[in-house]
Amino acid sequence: MRTATTVIIGAGQSGLAFSKELADRSIDHVLIERGEVANSWRKERWDSLQLLTPNWQSRLPGYAYRGIDPDGYMTMPAVTRFLQDYAAHIGAPVETGTTVSSVTASESGYRIVTNRGEWRCATLVLANGACNVAVVPKVAEGLPPAVTSLTPMQYRNPDQLEDGGVMVVGASATGIQLAQEIQAAGRQVTLSVGEHVRVPRLYRGRDIKWWMDATGVMDMHYTEVDDVKRARRVPSLQLVGSLERATLDLNTLSRNGVEVVGRLAGLRDGRAQFSGSLKNLCALADLKMNRLLDGIDEWVSKAGRESEFEPAHRFAPTRVDSDPPLGKDLTDGSVKTVIWATGYRPDYSWLHVPVLDRKGRIRHDGGVALDAPGLYVMGLPFLRRRKSSFLDGAGDDARDLADHLSAGLRRAAA
Amino acid sequence: MTTAQTISPDVDNGVNVAALIDAREALEAAPEAAQFKWRATCEWVNGTHSRSTVEGFFGLGEEQSRGKTFTVEADHPEVFAAEDNAATPVEIVLSGLASCLTAGVAAVAQHRGIQLRSVKATIEGDMDLQGILGIDDEVRNGFGTIRVNFDIDADASEDDLKALVAQSQKRSAVFDIVTNPTNVFVTVG
Structure with missing residues (x-):
């Protein structure tokens, strides 16, 4: 059995940023990583995916993108390299190939059982990511057996799909990107659209992520x-992050031939x-x-910076068929595959500390777990700020939580 | 960016938003109390004329008695060779949808600090009678399309009013009932 003051589970951007903050505070720690650094980016994303945030926004404590294309969007191999370089730069103590099978509370902190032995620690940081498991809705049970069911975790590219039509369920970043590339590969795609958040890629000559950063939207505190x-x-x-910096919305998809339909309400x-x-x-x-554009x-107008940007304008409203289809036969052979782009959740199946609510979500106050002293979580949507689940958000959250963690250690020592 | 959702003391649409927010918090903490059952009984009068009675319901973990009874009558119009004693059931469904959306508009407006002066919903549903008459199996019995138009007089921008109506649809029970399938079990005896 080995010990560390702090164990960090996961060596992605959240875990690495936290490691840097702990090192700066001289707190001994270890990162436990089931694969290699940046494992999810490396193994659990489709081939064409590029980051949704521009390169210049890849900023971590003491490190930032320094390449020649600040406005581009990293491919998955590029994100992996970026995080590996960061890990090397900060000398992060990463134990790779180490899979956690159980975490329990102990008298003086937490006990972590892995395939490569046990760790004990006073404080524990869950930085295993917000997207470990693809969420498939209960209605999926009604899918006819002849139709293949895939999650975005299993999807790599259109070539892997059986010939024939594809229904993509969900129209967030994942769903619209998969719908676009599968339709472009010559398959008829039906996109089932529930609640979604529409934004243009560029507005008034700048990336929407630039605007959200500059106007303080991404920094908004929980x-x-x-x-x-x-x-x-x-x-x-x-x-979507692409070379063309193109906007991908439902209007583009309909124009490209994707059949846009309502939320999947049932399969019977x-x-x-x-x-x-x-x-x-x-x-x-x-x-x-x-409202975002307003x-x-x-x-811009309050800052008196009108002359720096292209003029304000508005985008065409989303066109919806006057009579969108309310049903689709999945037994006539026209749809061969259904892809569930219906969201992701973290995996806490190994976490045996009573910190989960009835929906399996961790109960926390800005990343400080409730009723579990010394337990922290990183990288969840809006954990502390709107940017918390983005690469650019890991730094500020890690700093705040490392301060909290370090103060707790001082109190315990006093 | 979120819109400011402050509760303005100057705005009174007759909706107790504070109580609704308290109820939401209480039911979030005790989800079993959020399980409700709504009921009606319907008795045949004569021909296509019927009378439904609404009284108690189940909710907050127990039977709730209102101490009063409501009745809703339904019939068919004279063009169907009926006596036209009351609205048709499908018109009652349309009224239910319009009422639900209108109540939602008032509640959301209160929450967003928008004083309403008047709200009028006009609703229309298309129906091809070849369905219910069994003339064409490919025609459904129910509405093909339903259209609702809101005429709202309030101190708010056009976009704010559109957002009000959109949010009301998002949180409406009857809108959900009408737009999504529901399992219905009918038994005898």
Whole structure:
């Protein structure tokens, strides 16, 4: 059995940023990583994925992107290299190939059982990511056996799919990207659209991520929002990182031939049933996008910086068929594959500390676990700030939580 | 970016938002109390004329008695060779949808600090009678399309009013009932 003051589970951006903050405070620690550094980016994403945030926004404590393309978006191999270089740069003490099978509370902290022995620690940081498991809704049980069911974790590229039509369920970043590339590969895609967040890639000549950063939207603190529970559940922005810096929204997808239908409400007798709420969900997304753009325009005008940017404008509303289909036969052979782009969740199956709520979510206050002294969590949506689940958000959260952790150790020692 | 959702003391649409927010918090902590059952009984009068009665319901973990009874009558119009004693059941469904959305508009407006002066929803549903008459199996019995138009007089921008109506749809029970499938079990005896 080995010991460390702090054990960090996961060596992605969250774990590495935390490691840097602990090293700066001379707190001895170890990172336990089931694979290699940046394992999820390396192994659990589809081939064409690029980061949703521009390169210049890849900033970690004491480190940042220094390449020649600040406005581009990293591919998965590039993100992996970036994080490996960071790990080497900060000399992060990573134990690779170490899979956690159990975490329990002990008298003086936590006990971590892995395939390579046991660790004991006073403080524990869960930095294993927000996207370990693809969430598949219960309605999936009604899928006819002849239709292949895939999650985005299993999907790599269109070539892997059986010939024939594809239904993508979910229209957040994952769903719209998969719909686009599968349709472009010559398959007929049906995209089932629930609640979604529409944004343009570029606005007034700048990346939307630049605007959200500059205007303070990404820095908004979890104590400042009206309803933080709701804010933590908001689906990911409809964005794609591409060479063309193109906007990918439902209008683009319809134009490219994707059949846009309502939320998948049921699967019975081999038939998919779509909700009649599509028009309203698109109206909600358009209104919400316009409120974001209004905020940006207001910020520009208050700062007296109109001349620096292209003029304000608004995007065409989402076009919705006057009579969108309410059902689809999944037994007639037209749809061979269904991909569930219906969200992700962290995996806490090995966590035997009573910190989960009835929905299996960790109960925490800005990353400080409730009723579990010395336990911290990183990298979840809106953990402490809107940017918490982004690469660019790991640094500020790690600093705040390392301060909290370090103060706790001093109190315990006193 | 979120819109400010402050509760303005100057705005009164007759909705007790503070109580609704308290209820939400209480039911989040005790999800079993959030399990409700709504009921009605319907008695045949004559021909297509019927009378439904609504009284108690189950919720907050126990039977709730209102201490009063509501009745809803339904019939068919004279063009169906009926006596037209009351609205048709499908018009009652449309009224239910319009009422639900209108109540939602008032509640959301209160929450967002928008004073309403008048709200009028006009609702229309298309129906091809070849369905219910069994003339064409490919035509469904129910509505093909339903359209609702809101005419709202309030101190708010056009976009704010659109957002009000959109949010009301998002949180409406009847909108969900109408737009999504529901298992229905009918028994005899």
